[in-house]
Amino acid sequence: MLAGALSGCGQQAQPPKEAPKEAPKEAPKPEVIKIGHAVALTGDASIWGQSESNALKMWVEKINKQGGVNGKQIQLVAYDTRADSVEAVNVVKRMIEQDKVVAIIGAAQSGVTIAMTSVTEPAKVPVIATTATNPAVTVKDGQLKPFTFRVCFIDPFQGTVAAQFASTKLNAKKAAILYDVGSDYSSWLGQYFTEAFEKMGGKVVAKEAFRSGELDYRAMLGKIKKENPDVIFIPTAQKEAALAMKQARDLGFKGTFLGGDNWGSPDIVTLGGKAVEGQYFVNLASMDDPDIQGFIKEYKEKYNAEPVLPNPVMAVDCLIALVEAIKKAGTEGPAIAKALEGTADLQVLTGKLTIDPKTHNPLNKPAIIQQIKDGKFVFAEKYVTK
Numbered sequence: 001m002l003a004g005a006l007s008g009c010g011q012q013a014q015p016p017k018e019a020p021k022e023a024p025k026e027a028p029k030p031e032v033i034k035i036g037h038a039v040a041l042t043g044d045a046s047i048w049g050q051s052e053s054n055a056l057k058m059w060v061e062k063i064n065k066q067g068g069v070n071g072k073q074i075q076l077v078a079y080d081t082r083a084d085s086v087e088a089v090n091v092v093k094r095m096i097e098q099d100k101v102v103a104i105i106g107a108a109q110s111g112v113t114i115a116m117t118s119v120t121e122p123a124k125v126p127v128i129a130t131t132a133t134n135p136a137v138t139v140k141d142g143q144l145k146p147f148t149f150r151v152c153f154i155d156p157f158q159g160t161v162a163a164q165f166a167s168t169k170l171n172a173k174k175a176a177i178l179y180d181v182g183s184d185y186s187s188w189l190g191q192y193f194t195e196a197f198e199k200m201g202g203k204v205v206a207k208e209a210f211r212s213g214e215l216d217y218r219a220m221l222g223k224i225k226k227e228n229p230d231v232i233f234i235p236t237a238q239k240e241a242a243l244a245m246k247q248a249r250d251l252g253f254k255g256t257f258l259g260g261d262n263w264g265s266p267d268i269v270t271l272g273g274k275a276v277e278g279q280y281f282v283n284l285a286s287m288d289d290p291d292i293q294g295f296i297k298e299y300k301e302k303y304n305a306e307p308v309l310p311n312p313v314m315a316v317d318c319l320i321a322l323v324e325a326i327k328k329a330g331t332e333g334p335a336i337a338k339a340l341e342g343t344a345d346l347q348v349l350t351g352k353l354t355i356d357p358k359t360h361n362p363l364n365k366p367a368i369i370q371q372i373k374d375g376k377f378v379f380a381e382k383y384v385t386k
Helices: 002-008 046-065 085-099 110-123 155-169 184-199 218-226 238-250 267-276 290-303 311-329 333-341
Strands: 032-039 073-080 103-105 127-129 148-150 174-180 203-210 231-233 256-259 280-283 346-348 351-355 366-373 376-384
Touching: 032 046, 032 085, 032 311, 046 073, 046 290, 046 311, 073 085, 085 110, 103 311, 110 127, 110 148, 110 184, 127 311, 148 333, 155 184, 155 231, 155 256, 155 280, 155 366, 155 376, 174 184, 174 218, 184 203, 203 218, 218 238, 238 256, 238 267, 267 366, 290 311, 311 333, 311 346, 311 351
Parallel strands: 032 073, 032 103, 103 127, 127 148, 174 203, 174 231, 231 256, 256 280
Antiparallel strands: 280 366, 346 351, 366 376
């Protein structure tokens, strides 16, 4: 009635008021599972660390595109350790206390990983090491570290492989060792080589040490040359090994050089030049391995560069094992550790992964002997753990 009366008085009807529009709702953010990555992104070890980081980012993208893990996206939380033990401890504290990671991949170096476990074990956060090969990483003084695992072989096996190769393939009767006394990796690998080589009837005629950061080895190499060894075993990082080989050649040493998995960087060729040509070293993975050709192709397409092995493939092996454990057990540290301990015949990049529950080391992990030919790493031999 009122509306009709107003209209009759010549007033125009007002349009109905629109209902207030609701603000658009934001799409719910997907829940994430945070996984830490302790990696050397600067310093001498960064050539492997950066390649490792690239590989993990690429693999996490693939997992997330396929729906993530248990309906949640994976988020990598990566910090630079600089391959330094003190920095690594700070890094894992930050990951655990601030970022709330459920597990950590890394580190690549044995000493760095051992330092990290002083934080991760009490916090019950699982760690899977990529290329940390010292036995004390997972078992210290006979005590298993419940939350620490690895996907690489260990140094007693690596030292034995090097000694067997020197004895049976190079026909070496006398060996010498030049090692870094400041490195657990270098010191112990030299010791394991000595034990295995002498067990096979060979003799270690000289054992000379230097300290980390020292770059002139002529005095030690002069003593070694006087003993006329067939082989000099140099279980050090690539820079020290390259310089030592050049200096040994300058002193007139004509025999063969042999090294461990830390030689596996293009830097050894750049720094060593002709002195490293034809020499041998033990490694964890090879670009010639047919099982990883798909990974190499993906990596090259994404980054327009070749992966620097072995770290990228070992890091992806860690991620695959960890994701499988989270699928089965959820995101609580003790449950993840228990699931990792039961890993058996899991397909990873480098083959089938089985974790020994007594040591948290992989069983049946192959070691590869590579030779440097024309500046490239060429497959020579393959050994399997027993």
